[in-house]
Amino acid sequence: MREIPGAKPVPLSQLTRAQDRLTFVYLEHSVVHRDANAITARDARGTVHIPAATLGALLLGPGTTISQQAMVLLAESGSTAVWVGEHGVRYYAHGRTLANSSxxxxxxxxxxxxxxxxxxxxxxxxxxxxxxxxxxxxxxxxxxxxxxxxxxxxxxxxxxxxxxxxxxxxxxxxxxxxxxxxxxxxxxxxxxxxxxxxxxxxxxxxxxxxxxxxxxxxxxxxxxxxxxxxxxxxxxxxxxxxxxxxxxxxxxxxxxxxxxxxxxxxxxxxxxxxxxxxTTSNETVEYGPDAFDNPDVVMLWDYNGRNVTGGTAYGDDLPEEPE
CATH class of the missing domain: 1.20.120.920 (CRISPR-associated endonuclease Cas1, C-terminal domain)
Structure with a gap:
């Protein structure tokens, strides 16, 4: 199978937990791009690098232009982009979640x-x-x-x-x-x-x-x-x-x-x-059960209140349906 083109996502185990991240960075009248695993913001004063994996929210104000690669990096890093109006007094949209568990x-x-x-x-x-x-x-x-x-x-x-x-x-x-x-x-x-x-x-x-x-x-x-x-x-x-x-x-x-x-x-x-x-306990795992070993685990709902493993061919013991 052909390898998916583009930069590989940051491994989930290397991401910074939500409570350990920076709070937010507000940008306006700047060009936002990507340099390796950092977000870059360039304006008339120069360019600054922002580690994407340690960023909570990137507030994008008026006059900002952001590249597709910068958005890819934010999404892969679990950082949230928030588009806001002038002075940050309006909210327009936000990015994706860091969690894999629901x-x-x-x-x-x-x-x-x-x-x-x-x-x-x-x-x-x-x-x-x-x-x-x-x-x-x-x-x-x-x-x-x-x-x-x-x-x-x-x-x-x-x-x-x-x-x-x-x-x-x-x-x-x-x-x-x-x-x-x-x-x-x-x-x-x-x-x-x-x-x-x-x-x-x-x-x-x-x-x-x-x-x-x-x-x-x-x-x-x-x-x-x-x-x-x-x-x-x-x-x-x-x-x-x-x-x-x-x-x-x-x-x-x-x-x-x-x-x-x-x-x-x-x-x-x-x-x-x-x-x-x-929650009623402190047992919640932020990134889901076994997320670091298998971040894409998907369960199937069962009527009796328990979940069963997905990706399994159920019904092998049943007779085949007539065509």
């Missing part, structure tokens, strides 16, 4: 498809944000009310802390510059957070659209998970940025978010929280 995805689909388990996970999400409150008996309406009051209180407290004038969260995705400085910073910070969380979700093989609190949008689960971190990450950073005299609020906000995430602790937390919400 276990987390199946567990997510099972939990979200049952009203009892979906409410249990939603309560667990709110419990992560309200560690001192008992949320187990609250309805979804009560949980939403607590969250709304909590966010309004946070906005008010950070406005008082920083001295930034605050009325309400108000933004227009088609007019980034039309918002107040703090609203611009909040938009840029949240979009950066969504990109990183989105990268983790798809890297783990989960479905971004199967949310427990949010619903009806292709990024519902992204919004669910991102909401766990806004109080301690994007909201205080946005108010801090709004106090500074900066030429580009979007760029400054993204850099600050990146600096808070670059030690890798955020990715570890995000991966752990997703697995905690979707």
């Amino acid at each position: 276990r987390l995805l199946e567990q997510q689909a099972s939990l979200v498809s049952n009203r009892t388990s979906r409410l249990r996970v939603a309560r667990q999400m709110y419990a992560m944000r309200f560690p001192d409150d008992d949320t187990q008996a609250l309805t979804m309406q009560q949980l939403r009310g607590k969250e709304g009051a909590r966010v309004r209180r946070l906005y008010r407290l950070h406005a008082e802390r920083t001295g930034v004038a605050w009325e309400r969260r108000d933004y227009d995705t088609s007019d980034f510059a039309g918002g107040t400085p703090v609203n611009q910073a909040l938009s840029a910070a949240n979009t950066s957070l969504y990109g990183v969380v989105h990268a983790v979700i798809v890297a783990l093989g989960c479905a971004p659209g199967l949310g427990f609190v949010h619903t009806g949008h292709i990024k519902s689960f992204v919004y669910d998970i991102a909401d766990l971190y806004k109080a301690n990450l994007t909201i205080p950073i946005a108010f801090d940025i709004a106090t500074r005299d900066v030429a580009d609020i979007g760029a400054e906000t993204r850099r600050t978010i990146r600096d808070h995430m670059k030690d890798g602790a955020f990715l570890e937390t995000c991966v752990r929280d997703i697995k905690t919400l979707l």
Whole structure:
């Protein structure tokens, strides 16, 4: 059989796990290409090399041109490309998953498809944000009310802390510059957070659209998970940025978010929280069972609740069907 043309994929055993990767790199007005196992970005200032296998999300902003070979390398490395708008305040598309096992995805689909388990996970999400409150008996309406009051209180407290004038969260995705400085910073910070969380979700093989609190949008689960971190990450950073005299609020906000995430602790937390919400044990294997030995293992579903081995000719003991 003829060998498949092109560069060979990076062996799965050599890839960096999702929680150990860089968070994201934002590029705009540059040409993105490939040099061996590195992504290159070239603009008027020169060329930089980015190790693809250690990258979580590559945010591609306006004016970026990316080659087919660069996308091939990102896909083979399990890195996620996210196409965003100017200032990173719009999301357009993302790349592929790093996982070969569907276990987390199946567990997510099972939990979200049952009203009892979906409410249990939603309560667990709110419990992560309200560690001192008992949320187990609250309805979804009560949980939403607590969250709304909590966010309004946070906005008010950070406005008082920083001295930034605050009325309400108000933004227009088609007019980034039309918002107040703090609203611009909040938009840029949240979009950066969504990109990183989105990268983790798809890297783990989960479905971004199967949310427990949010619903009806292709990024519902992204919004669910991102909401766990806004109080301690994007909201205080946005108010801090709004106090500074900066030429580009979007760029400054993204850099600050990146600096808070670059030690890798955020990715570890995000991966752990997703697995905690979707599993009942710590036995989940990120890349699937025996993934390093056989990354393309496929099982067959059986009605009795167990899986059987695929790639097997079943029915050898049965008589042949008449032609």
